[in-house]
Amino acid sequence: MFFIDTLDLTGLGNRSYLVGGGRTAVAVDPPRDVERVLTAAARRGVRISHVAETHLHNDHVTGGPELARITGAAYLIPADARISFAHTPVRDGDRMSVDPADVAAGLTLRAVATPGHTPHHTAYVLEDAGTAVAVFTGGSLLIGTVGRPDLVEPRLTEGLARAQHASAHRLATELPDGTAVLPTHGFGSFCSAGQAGGTATTIGRERADNAALTRDVDTFVAGLLAGLDDIPAYYTHMGPANAAGPAPVDLTPPAAADAEEIAARLAAGEWVVDLRSRVAFAAGHVPGSYNFEAEGQLAAYLAWLIPWGKPVTLLAESAEQLAAAQRELVRVGIDRPAAAATGEPSGWVREGEAPGSFPRAVFADLADLADLTDLADLAGRLGRAGVVVLDVRRGSERAMGFVEGSVHIPLHTVRRRLGEIPPGEVWVHCAGGMRAAIAASLLDAAGRTVVAVDDAYANAGKAGLRVRDARG
CATH class of the missing domain: 3.40.250.10 (Rhodanese-like domain)
Structure with a gap:
């Protein structure tokens, strides 16, 4: 018998896994706060014998070195990853016993080279008595999509996109349809090349639905590259931190501020x-x-x-x-x-000072502000009323439709592009309200008069605002 525990890291849109038998277990792509993994292992009553990384991560700092140090586990990293500290290099075809103390269990992990998300990316197939039952795919084959190929080096992007296609086909060819696909990315992660649908999948389901497995390589690559969006700025710092070996974390409370x-x-x-x-x-x-x-x-x-x-x-x-x-x-x-x-x-404010505030609204309030008898000049009408509509969604989202007359400045560029926002009261929106709130706080801090639209973008058209496709 074996178990697989999933550790959701919802804030980053990632998952880590603990897979084991009766006595020992392997942690796959562990988070930096390793207590969660240790707690899961303690709950199962198992010792962590191996810590396995599918790749050198670009979106977060790994807890792998610290978890391996605490538990004495072997630290498995793809052999071609450039790591500057002690580890156990893993190559295509290598097998590791998941529960070596229980030979009868027959649980093994088999390394499968799956370049694409990174040049050295490696998936791990869980085999029970020689039969593949699950595959930990990291950033290769995700639910309905694949991991981004553009996070390593721009000049490598197209080649890695083609490698992603080949890696997906290798997994689909070598593994039975019933094999559970357990990716690290794809649950809101910016490492995903597209939005994943659902929370569970199999090789068979991906064979039927995943573009990497249903399109020829040229069509797939063209679509993949066309859909890539901006890379979060902090990714620049994650790879080097992971290659150098992250320091243990200190989660003690910070100094109190008055x-x-x-x-x-x-x-x-x-x-x-x-x-x-x-x-x-x-x-x-x-x-x-x-x-x-x-x-x-x-x-x-x-x-x-x-x-x-x-x-x-x-x-x-x-x-x-x-x-x-x-x-x-x-x-x-x-x-x-x-x-x-x-x-x-x-x-939190000094004596004699008052907290700041700004109003919240929904799209219907914005519609009420404009004279909707003629929407042909919504921007002009709002402009004459001293109102600017600011869309802070990413470019790929705006390409699916936008409020006519709105100004588009993605959230991650707002602070450096404040001067591009026309004068007036700024009604800022995103897809659901969270990013609009961040942007509203940035604008408020910069001295702008702001209204945060806390509403789903789907309600813009329903409210009577003219919404048009950016491609039309």
Whole structure:
């Protein structure tokens, strides 16, 4: 008998796995906060004998070296990855016993070279008594898509895209249809070349639905390359950190900051990040602070937007929210907040000062603001009313449709493109509200009058606003 435990890392859109038998187990692509893996192993009553990486990660800092050090496990890394610390190199065809103490169990991991997401990418096939039952595909074959091929080196992108096609076909050819496909990326991760559908799949299902397996290589590559979007800025720092060997994490509480220190840090140009909900932030916040919801994709978006290495002070409604945020942030290399405070805005602003605020709205409110008897000149009408509609979605999202007359500046470029936003009251929207809240906080801190549209983009047309396809 064997087990597979899935550890969801929802903030990054990734998964890690613990697979084992009766006595020992293997951790696949573990997160940097290794306590989660250790807890899962303790719950199963197994010892971690191996830690396996499918590739040198570009989107997060791995917990592999620390987990291997704590447990004494062998640290498996694809042989062609350039790693500067001790590890066990893995090559195509290598087999590792998952539970060597229980020979009768017959559980093994077989390494399968699957270049594409990276040149050295390796998948691991779980075999039970010689039969493939699952494959840990990392960033190669995902649910309905594949991992991005453009995160290593621009000049390698097309070649890696072709390799992704070949790797997907190799897995589909060698493995039975019933083999469970267990990817690391594809659950909201920016490492995914497309949006995954569902949470579980098999080789047979992918053979029928995945573009890498249903299209010829030239058609597949052309579509893959055309759909690639911007790469998060912090990815530049993840690969080198993983190649050098990440340091152990320190999750002890940061130094407490009072109102005077918060003000001083803002005055020094440091980032003060409010982790509370966008509803609470809009109602009251420290002027100059930014809103990155703890319940959203905190790590991915904060790491993408913040100048790398900039000190950050965290404001949270509770110690529990603060601790959870710290755990999220170490996964992307934001290791130690400069300071932190818990409570509410009234305790974070200096005596005699008042919290800031801005209104929230829905698309129907924007429609009411315009004279909808003639939508041909919505931008002009809103402009004459002193209103700017700002769309902060990514380019691939806008290509699917946009509010006519809106200004498009993707969220990750807003701070450096503030001067491009026309004068007036800025109504900022995204696809659902979270990114609009971040952008609204950036604009509010810059002194702009802002309204955060906290609504699903699908409601724009329903409200009566003219929505058009960017390609039409």
